[in-house]
Amino acid sequence: MTIDLAQFLPTFLEESYEGLETMETGLLNLQSSEDDSIHSIFRAAHSIKGGAGTFGFTQVTNFTHLVETLLDEMRDGRRDIIQSDIEILLQSVDCIRLLIEADRNESVCEDESINNVQILLNESLKSANTQTINESEDTNDSKSTNQQSWLIDFIPQPHLVQTGNDPIFLFNALADLGELRIICNTSELPVFSDIEPKELYLKWQIQLSTLSSTEKDIREVFEWVEDECILDITLLGTEAAVDKEQDLKSAPVASEPALDIKAAKEETTRTSLTDNDKPQTSAKTKPDVGSIRVGVDKVDILINLVGELVITQSMLSELGNDFDLSKLEKLTSGLDQLLQNTKELQESVMRIRMLPISFAFNRFPRLIHDLSIKTGKEIELVIKGEQTELDKTVMEQIGDPLVHLVRNAVDHGIESKEVRIANGKSPKGKISLDAYHMGGSIVIEINDDGGGINRQAVLNKAIEKGVVEPNSTLTDSQVFDLIFEPGFSTANEVTDISGRGVGMDVVKKNIQSLGGRIQVASEPGKGSSFKVNLPLTLAILDGQLVRVGTEVYIIPLISIVESLQTKTDLINRVSGNMLLYRLREDNVPVLPIYQLFNLEADNIEIDNSLLVVVESDGQKVGLMVDDLLAQQQVVIKSLKDNYQQVDGISGATILGDGSVAMILDIPGMISMALAQAQVAQKTAHNNIEEVV
């Protein structure tokens, strides 16, 4: 029977990655050997090694063995806990991560860090103790090819059964090796009245006739009791005088079968990856669907809510069976109940995908630790709000941008120790991460108490790159926003941490693609603050329904600045056909949706029309609509599944009446408007040329 262990691989991997995190966190906080955490660090490594062996992850097993040995010495007190060892161990954690991936893909890890760290580990262990684990099956020394007869004298000590061993079972196991003939010797048995019930007075003589087993195999059966007995094993002979009761005429199978059994055993030692190659490879190449750990409490809540929904449904169903107007009130209250149930159900289900942001924040202690060393700056990391929950997918995608922002804070924000002291600041820089809910979004703040953003440097660079006109007046926040322009970096040398100039604009793009936005504030000498605003979930949107002609569109609430009725005297016409609306100090370009989408609208005049002012990427635009309808939450459905990407539209949704409404893509619409304007300008230009 081959037992397929492949199904346990995901659990093992999950467990191992968690274990590695435990090790990392533990190591970072390890102060002294009195620290209890050394034990959990050791246990984590021990578990990983054990499990790895089972799945044939030899690279992991071999490497982790060294780690485990080092940790063992540390936890036993045989070795003081010193910083350099902790450093090596931290690097080992990274290595194990790489090796797990490599072994999982059945590839050899070529990363040189593995070798380097291994050397360090060995040096630290001060012994060239790189012998591989002798956990592989012992290869049989002398493969028997013929029928062999063994005589086994088994004389157990009286207290044998008190160890939990029982000769009957030992003989059972022995029977696996061949045919047995057992003779019991009761000569030592005392008189009944003298018998100690818990003691064993018997001894045995066993004749074993076996084809392939060796003395080693026999001893192995008795290995647990070898100190509690006298065990004599003698080879009587090959094809020896076999007792009549043992009739083994089976053809002396040659070495091949013996080897086969051995080979098969080897195979199964390598665990689950046995005969079936196809299912195995498919299991390996199947893309990771991903999984979520959900607290049972969340599931229970869901079950309750669904239960209530079922009750409401049957109630409504019954009402519908024999309905007349007298039951109208019951119907409305039933529908209210339904609304309540669906709302609660929706919230509950959303919460399942929500995980605390600590998963994303977890990597930062280590990151700061490493960066501190690299830059020589002393940095304190403060993390707040790590229990704030957000959607799993959003969290996975926000990880890298956050890392970049933190690196940026370390590299460009926090000044060197000398500079800080010279400015009367504490030599230790402080970076704080915070997360909290606000409205329907989650806000993540990265603050540093460094030198702030150099306004002039940024402005100069922007002018140099032609992003702004030399003489333009910009507010502070406008200047700071410039750092999100592509190719922007004021760092004079490119450090390998950040500053290659590809970072910030990508960060902003990533955040925007999640439906969020990023703002930066800064005070010279005091520090900078980055605020990232993200929707709590990607599938649902708070929208404002608007009507243009006969069409209904949805504008994401998060982009809306305000809605207003236009006043004629605030309208200005510029460059012939561009309409600007004066909104306080801003001149907001007007975008007539009907024009952009080639529709027929009720109102095509800007005077006294309805304008929804939206903002995207710092740019404000006024969308001309015919009517403002309701505000509601909508479920985002993709147009790409059955159709394709449409300019200006980010998706579709199904309204309460079953009809489909398009969700506007504000940045997309702005691009479209720009494009249209350019085309119009060009045609106008050409026309003029023709005339001339």
Next chain:
Amino acid sequence: MDIQALAKDVPAQGEQSLEGIDFITNGEQYLTFMLGTEQFAINILCVEEIRSWEQPTRIPNAPIHVKGVINMRGVIVPIIDLRIKFEVGENTYLPSTVVIILTIEVEHDSKVIGFVVDAVSDVLNAEESDIKKSPAFGGSIPPEFIAGLVNLENSVVTLLNAEALHKIEKHQPNGGNKS
């Protein structure tokens, strides 16, 4: 048990019955429909549903043959008017106008698309040998859409290529955008 009679009584909600289904057949079965006075057919295995025409939600700046999208049990389905696309018949929208919803799978990519037609007719059985090649020249329909021709009594039925329909919106629009 008269299967034909049973089949007549089979319409599911929102669907029209497919009468005269011959269950004992060789070859493949095709649903025939009318565009103008011309007869076309598509492999019946692709046919998901037949719906009566309802005004879809328009897609901004879409080609004129793309009428918009509808909600079909929670799925957003684009509706394409083949009469416009193939320049056959007239794109009138009468109570009798019908939309055939097809589910077309090409290389693990499955799309649900609705096609506006004038009417739906019988199910046609045709074997490989019945399908003749369509002339390469003439005609307003791009050849990639045509799988072949089948003779039906005195008239001809144009068999459409489902795979080509799968990619239909990727084609350049006939007639261009309204500007």
Next chain:
Amino acid sequence: MAKFLIVDDSNSIRQMVSFTLKSAGFDVVEASDGVEGLEKAKGDQFDLVISDVNMPNMNGIELCQELRKLPPFEFTPILMLTTESSGDMKMRGKAAGATGWLVKPFNPEKLLATIKRVVR
């Protein structure tokens, strides 16, 4: 049907041992550390206890000692699951009253063959 108690803080090891034994027709109860293992042991009868050595709260050696103090477990086979095959391990195990040991990495076939020495 023989009933076993499996004690190990590693989910994956516990699951695999459980699975293997159940596939062979044994009844299995699981615990994730020594304390839980002891609790479960007190509440039931077992034909075999398999325990990991390194666990939080109460390790395998301690568990073994505690079990041996309970009358029902005086003769119950107790096996230690360990990655160390050193003589040191054996001594500690035996001193605590363990019946034997099983070396990780874990081989389902070998596990089943080996436990034959102490159960039917």
